[in-house]
Amino acid sequence: MNLVELIIISVFDIVEYVIISNKLINYNKIDKFLATIYILGASIITGISGRYISMRCNFLIGGFLICCIICLLYDIKIIETIYVYVLSTIIIISIQLFSIVLLKVFLGNINYEFVYAMISEIISLIMVIFIVNHIPINLMFKFVMENNKVFKTIILNILVLLVAILLYWHMDISGFLKNIIIMAVFSAGIIYVNLVFIKEGLKNEQDEKQLRKYEDYLPIIDELIDEIRRRQHEFDNHVQALRMLTITSTDYESIVNSMNNYMDDLKMDNNLIDLIKLDNKVLAGFLYSKIKSAEKLGINFNIIIEDYGFKTKLKDYELIEIVGNLINNGFETKVADNIIILKLKKEKNMDVMELKNKHPYLDIKSINKMFKLGSSTKSNSGRGYGLYNIKDLVKKYNGKIEIFNDKMNEENYIVFRVLFVRNGLF
Template identity: 30%
Template sequence: MADWVRKFLYRIFCVTALMVSVYLIVDFLISGTFDYRVFIMFVLMVIVVIWGIVDWRSNYVLIRQKENELRLYQNYLIPLEELVKEIRAKQHEFDNHLNAILNMHLTIDNYEELVAKQSEYITEIAREDDSRKYLPLLKISDKILAGFIYSKIVRAPEYVQTDIRVWNKEIVSGISEHHLIEIVGTLIDNAYEACTEEKNQVLIEIDSQNDKLIFTIKNQVENIGLGEISHFFEKGFSTKEDGKKHGLGLYNAKMLVNRYHGEITVGMEKIEERKFISFVVVI
């Protein structure tokens, strides 16, 4: 029997039982044959039915949560697997580059020229191999979070430069996976939307302390006043020109963080003479 059929039949049974119970009690009262023992029996039956409904509802919510988490695994482990495949594919290229560097002395006799050529060659390889800077994501224990962040990075505008730093690879948090993805997704989307070709730096930091995840994202910005920052988590507030379509992301993210008794803060900081806005989630 299909799952939806079982759910439907169970609901019909509960509603019917309640209706019969109410009908019999009313009938007893009208006919004058009311017996408190029968009433107690019906009350107990009603309690059992109500308890069954509540229990079914709680189980249904749990099942839906597990289904959402399974969907997250399916959606965001694939990008991570693609990163692994890309790195493995480049392993052969790396071996070739290494051989080329080791054998440069066969064609270059001058020591200073050899060092300069090797340095130039290595610099060029590092510049072309963008996948290596995402290696920290492979180290963290939360593979769904890693795959999700990587999927966001590869879909970001080409001019955006993202730097990843992982301070603790063992990620521990009490928040459900799909709510964590919702919060992190909102912060990453906001950071990328705020970037321009001139202000294009984004820094993501992942840490875990005292059984809590610490997620930090910073993006380069123009001047933003403290008064404006203080309104970021208000419902309907937006710095975008089409503000009517925005202003709920950060508000919803804060509501989710509060639900899990976490903390989300925003501030400004200067890194190498560049101004960044910083969001920190501890949950």
């Protein structure tokens, strides 16, 4: 192929990488002008190197340029860029091999010519668009960033297989095209086996996560029960003291003040009793641990349980992940005299988790980008994986997230509402 044809083919390849990588990290607001400049520049360089440099060297050059584009477009770390590139490469090579197989089946003998390459690229681009619109491949990136060892190992196996096929392509194109169907069947078999291992590995990991949550928080339930017993003893003393107030005090104001102080203590007792009444004991243990953390941080953390049978379709570790990320997000806002209110309730046929915390007013633009990777309400914002993970979990179970500002006692609060329909969809 001549230089212009190589550049055109490179444009298709890099566009596919941009589309796939964008879906992997769920980055919705890409700068289209910059993306166009990067794609054209990288395509020209790749086309020139493909014309005058060996194909193996050109593959390395192309990979480096694509990594640069990913890093610049999404402003992510180098290690994240490498992960995105590896996952994108696996998906794109698989798609392109499939498109070549289709050409072989329907057209018979094919050669490494521009016409065949263009047909293959068009088929590949259509499949890429279909995949990003209908398959949640962003979960792959999530598993990698969560350091899922089973997933990483199997992805590495698939990558080695596909790179070996790609090297064969570069060394002997004619032999590759002659044996493409045999290689495709063999590769599909290996990939299928690996996918089965991924499925089983993820299932086992979910079971382990569930078990770990029970191991982590059920002992805290014992601590909660001991705390209630201790408070019960204090409660008996309070009752006795209240009985004596009318005998020992003749001043009405002192009686009222003493009773108010005791009422505050009794209110705390009621909060702890509410946790014990909660059917989900893992959640109860987790919330008790957060109450203790809030006390150490000097945060006013209130839990209001309106539905003791609160239960969603989520597994316990997933429910803890959502509630925990919302609470942690509230804890880490660095707002003075922070107040956080968590409600667990039922609204018609919906289970609702609502968390509100003191926070400066957020405009619509800030709210809309809040659950994108890298965004956070924290003043010392990190990568924002907590809220990002919440969005994926809520989407997995056909839930809904609402975020808005609310005024309470003349102060602004940011409110997160996570809703799950008990039966059916929104």
